Amino acid sequence: MNERSEPTTGTAEPLAGGDRVDCGMDSATEAFVAHRNLLFTVAYEMLGSAADAEDVLQETWLRWMKVDLGQVRDRRAYLVRITTRQSLDRLRAMRRRKEAYFGSWLPEPLLTAPDVAQDIELAESVSMALMLVLETLSPTERAVFVLREVFDVGYDEIAAAVGKNPAAVRQIAHRARRHVDARRPREVVSPSETQAALESFRRAVDTRDLQGLLDVLAPEVVLIADGGGLRQAAPRPITGADKVARFIVGGLGKAEVAPTGEFTVVNGNPALLVRVDGEIDGVMAIGVQDARITGLYYIRNPEKLTRVESETPLTLR
Incomplete structure (x- = not known):
């Protein structure tokens, strides 16, 4: 897809941080704001770090503002694709950081609203127990598992996000699912x-x-x-x-x-x-x-x- 050389927005930064001055949002900004919480959740589930997820959103925002929206059929899917690619790059860098980390590494905890606890699927996907299981996957396996099993993204779209063909993505998804199922809790607890x-x-x-x-x-x-x-x-x-x-x-x-x-x-x-x-x-x-x-x-x-x-x-x- 083509990219714009200059962003056409009259907004204030930083949108990725969640706070902004509303100076009249253009179409690209509206799309980003509408999907921001989803994009953060995707990045957090891939990284286990809110700070790194925020950095990924900032990079996603900067790249999104260069995209020619006339060439984008599904803005949500395209934003998820950018976020996934940025998360993969950061996840690989984080692995090197974790090797030098002192002691055991745990995901960054997030205070969440009561309605998250009522959403069984969401609550399980961000639980400490499952997040630690995801740490045992390779970066590509984790991205594929999160997108497919948690966010129900289609194989073709996942393939575009991780740079693999759909057949390979299906194999990765099967392998990752089998790996996670062998290690995740046996049942969902209320x-x-x-x-x-x-x-x-x-x-x-x-x-x-x-x-x-x-x-x-x-x-x-x-x-x-x-x-x-x-x-x-x-x-x-x-x-x-x-x-x-x-x-x-x-x-x-x-x-x-x-x-x-x-x-x-x-x-x-x-x-x-x-x-x-x-x-x-x-x-x-x-x-x-x-x-x-x-x-x-x-x-x-x-x-x-x-x-x-x-x-x-x-x-x-």
Whole structure:
């Protein structure tokens, strides 16, 4: 498709950041604004980082303003294509950054509106548990899986976005789906079931009840903590209910100030916002199966806690 040499817009920047001065939007700007939340969701699910997703949206905006709209049949699809390509480039660069990351890496948590939790498909797609499974895919596999399984994009359009032919995309989609299905939770858990497990967990932590923790933790539970080298955190995942429970209770025993957890909704699922002396210390998200916690995901890296007090809109449409 052809590109314009000069953008024909009278808008103010930065549109990708979500805030702008309305100086009369032209057709290209209206299309971008209309699909901005979708584009952010696509980028975030591919990257696991809100900051990087915002950068991708800025690049998408700059490229979109050079496109000859007369050659574009489906503006939504074209915007998703640009976003996917930019996300793929950034995802490959992020992989090198993650190799040098201190300790375990977890996705950046997002405070989400209650309606996201009610959208089962969306809530599952941005859950910490599934986002971590997506980390095990190659960049192209992740892009294909996200576009096909989450956003129901057609194979031809995915092929154009990732630079493959449709037949190859179908094979990649099948391989990625099989890989994810082997590692994702066996069943979708309701928000109420997750909330109940989280309440039992908080009650046991507040009372430093070791047996109470063992009762709510699945035998194979895994604790992953992300301090990013900026805050203390377990450098490697801890596996097993007894080890995880003793680690949590032992850590509380060493703390000068007991942490307090308040219920919130992160990535479409119930979570705990943990404060120490009134300051945010981290976010605790969980994975649940059969009413017991199978995954504990504690994000303490302060650089990843900038979106846990104001809602980030997400959408699949």
